[in-house]
Amino acid sequence: MEYITAGESHGPCLTAIVTGVPAGLPISEEHINSDLARRQAGYGRGGRMAIEKDTVRVTSGIRFGRTIGSPIALEVANRDWENWTDRMAAFGEAPRDLVREVTPRPGHADLVGALRTNTDDCRNILERASARETAARVAAAGVAREFLAALGVEVMSYVVSVGDAAMPEETMADAAEHKPLDIELSEMRCPDAKATIAMKKAIDRAKSDGESLGGTFRIVVCGLAPGLGTYATGADRLTSRLGAALFSIPAIKGVEFGLGFQAAARPGSLVHDPIVLADGEFRRASNNAGGLEGGMTTGMPLVITAAMKPIPTLMTPLETVNLDTLCVEEASKERSDVCAVPAAAVVAEGEVAFALANAYLEAFGDTCMADIKANIKAYKARLRTMGR
Numbered sequence: 001m002e003y004i005t006a007g008e009s010h011g012p013c014l015t016a017i018v019t020g021v022p023a024g025l026p027i028s029e030e031h032i033n034s035d036l037a038r039r040q041a042g043y044g045r046g047g048r049m050a051i052e053k054d055t056v057r058v059t060s061g062i063r064f065g066r067t068i069g070s071p072i073a074l075e076v077a078n079r080d081w082e083n084w085t086d087r088m089a090a091f092g093e094a095p096r097d098l099v100r101e102v103t104p105r106p107g108h109a110d111l112v113g114a115l116r117t118n119t120d121d122c123r124n125i126l127e128r129a130s131a132r133e134t135a136a137r138v139a140a141a142g143v144a145r146e147f148l149a150a151l152g153v154e155v156m157s158y159v160v161s162v163g164d165a166a167m168p169e170e171t172m173a174d175a176a177e178h179k180p181l182d183i184e185l186s187e188m189r190c191p192d193a194k195a196t197i198a199m200k201k202a203i204d205r206a207k208s209d210g211e212s213l214g215g216t217f218r219i220v221v222c223g224l225a226p227g228l229g230t231y232a233t234g235a236d237r238l239t240s241r242l243g244a245a246l247f248s249i250p251a252i253k254g255v256e257f258g259l260g261f262q263a264a265a266r267p268g269s270l271v272h273d274p275i276v277l278a279d280g281e282f283r284r285a286s287n288n289a290g291g292l293e294g295g296m297t298t299g300m301p302l303v304i305t306a307a308m309k310p311i312p313t314l315m316t317p318l319e320t321v322n323l324d325t326l327c328v329e330e331a332s333k334e335r336s337d338v339c340a341v342p343a344a345a346v347v348a349e350g351e352v353a354f355a356l357a358n359a360y361l362e363a364f365g366d367t368c369m370a371d372i373k374a375n376i377k378a379y380k381a382r383l384r385t386m387g388r
């Protein structure tokens with residue numbers, strides 16, 4: 001299953017095309033719209049979110065609520081487009097009074113993108129580098145999420161820290177215990193009430209200081225079959241594929257599986273998860289590995305923590321160099337989020353869902369849901385015989 005997106009932040013719409021989707025998969029428009037709404041929410045978002053109300057329009061690949069095995073095309077409209085029709089027109093002359101973006105923001109794609117593509121207007125870069133594109137990804141990932149849900153796999157996320165405000169340390173077992181609803185009810189998408197207050201305060205402080213914040217979030221996936229992915233080729237290890245999926249999200253700068261960096265400071269006996277046999281199933285006494293061993297799922301919950309850097313656009317800007325005058329100036333300041341960690345977590349759920357959906361498709365077939373489900377049933381039955 002693959003997706004591609006197109007669309008600029010202030011163009012008419014974002015488009016996603018998903019290919020390789022098996023036939024017979026139920027898709028709910030409400031589920032996709034609910035993910036789109038979750039991505040828009042979260043304390044710290046900027047003025048743009050008051051303009052947009054993302055919903056999906058499906059123009060191919062789904063009939064009467066089920067996939068038919070053809071490419072699925074999805075669209076999310078940009079409501080802000082009506083304010084940009086002159087500045088973002090596909091054809092015709094640029095307006096005489098067009099203001100070019102010539103003061104690139106450190107930390108955004110502006111400068112390097114302008115150098116790479118030989119433009120003197122960073123808008124050509126920032127329109128696509130903008131994380132507005134992640135709305136299309138979340139719509140596309142809705143298909144992968146429905147696929148996993150049909151197989152009893154649930155993907156969720158929550159915010160662990162914002163700036164230096166953090167939830168108390170958790171074990172990987174605790175991490176899998178959070179309830180999605182509790183998380184969605186919190187404006188920070190954090191299950192810890194005290195930490196939520198501290199995070200919101202940190203965001204308020206950053207906003208009044210003209211600053212921005214990043215943070216960390218955790219993805220938890222339950223219901224996975226063991227043995228997804230492979231140990232055989234480096235690029236196909238599920239660990240590599242999940243890492244690449246998460247690093248594809250703008251502003252993600254770190255990814256940890258299970259204990260992650262903490263494992264490096266512990267002796268082996270305090271890291272590796274003892275193997276136990278319970279009710280004819282191979283299980284683990286703990287889950288420090290976060291559900292991955294040898295590039296494959298262990299069958300325990302997948303637990304991944306990712307770090308997001310602070311938002312690059314600052315209302316008290318850093319220095320930059322004006323591309324016209326080559327003089328030192330303040331970087332552009334435009335409408336912006338102060339913190340988008342809760343939103344990034346929802347995008348990450350989608351990226352993880354895609355990587356996992358592909359691991360299922362390659363292990364169990366990719367043409368229709370009935371065959372895939374039958375193959376999984378046979379696989380699970382075989383695993384049970386190995387545990388007897």
Ligand SMILES: Cc1cc2nc3c(=O)[nH]c(=O)nc-3n(C[C@H](O)[C@H](O)[C@H](O)COP(=O)(O)O)c2cc1C
Nearest residue numbers: 108109129131250251311312313336337340343344
């Ligand atoms: C959901 C989300 C929202 C974001 N919102 C903003 C924003 O409002 N302003 C901004 O400057 N950067 C924002 N970013 C971060 C930039 O998109 C990102 O830093 C930029 O594309 C450069 O990519 P890099 O950080 O991977 O180098 C956001 C990122 C995400 C994931």
Ligand SMILES: C=C(O[C@@H]1CC(C(=O)O)=C[C@@H](OP(=O)(O)O)[C@H]1O)C(=O)O
Nearest residue numbers: 046048049129130131132135335336337
């Ligand atoms: C539009 C979204 O995020 C945008 C990501 C973004 C950036 O530079 O990455 C800049 C802001 O856009 P604008 O310049 O229009 O205010 C954010 O609002 C979104 O997430 O839907």
